[in-house]
Amino acid sequence: MPSSSSTLPTVAVVGAGPGLGRAIARRFGAAGHPIVLVSRNAAKLQGLAAELTAEGITARAYPADVTDAKALTGALEAAAAELGRISVLSYSPAPTFPNTAGQIPDLKALGFTPAAETTAESVRPMFDMFVGGALTAAAAVLPAMREAGDGALLFTTGMTAVAPIPGMANSGLVLPGLRSWARSLHDDLASEGIWTGHLSIGLQVGPGLGDGDPDALAERWYQLAQARDTFETTVGF
DSSP states (O other): OOOOOOSSOEEEEESOOTTHHHHHHHHHHHTTOOEEEEOSOHHHHHHHHHHHHHTTOOEEEOOOOTTOHHHHHHHHHHHHHHHOOEEEEEEOOOOOOOOOTTSOOOTGGGTOOOGGGOOHHHHHHHIIIIIIHHHHHHHHHHHHHHHHTOEEEEEEEEGGGTSOOTTOHHHHHHHHHHHHHHHHHHHHHGGGTEEEEEEEEOSOOOTTOGGGSHHHHHHHHHHHHHHOOOSEEEEOO
């Protein structure tokens, strides 16, 4: 039986890093939802769970690498067993961009490749992280959502989901596919009471950066999940 005493449904944040993931967890947690935190760094994840718990939020860490289908599925199933059915899935894993004060970061160091240097090998890690992990996570939570007739799937991407960016061609091969699949989910599942949304971010994300502030983006996601009246919104372009 779920151990949470909350009457609000559980929210899973997959890609619970120190920026947007933490902000999304805090926003939904502050509204009273139990929070499932998923990322591969167990120590940092436990620290985040402790931080949120200190703020009065029910938050638990379930370490898993999104590219490990068995581990990710197991983490989400364990979370649902302990905290209750996952009714909102936020999927937003991403490379950590350094704060370069407006300068262009070293894209190659972050795993991105320009078009002429893009290979199957350079695309595969992007696919595994963004598409493979999203497919696994959705498959883990959708059966319970469909049985209940209620749920929300939130997918966050970068600008290459919508428009090409020089130096990020391997991402541009992957994220539009995620966006297309999410749109199909939105159309296919709407009649079952399940909403799918997509947020594409085209600006630097960081504290104090206006629309790119993680708290501002988390608030945008929270309001979208409440309204459930559109599939997609973009920020910064």
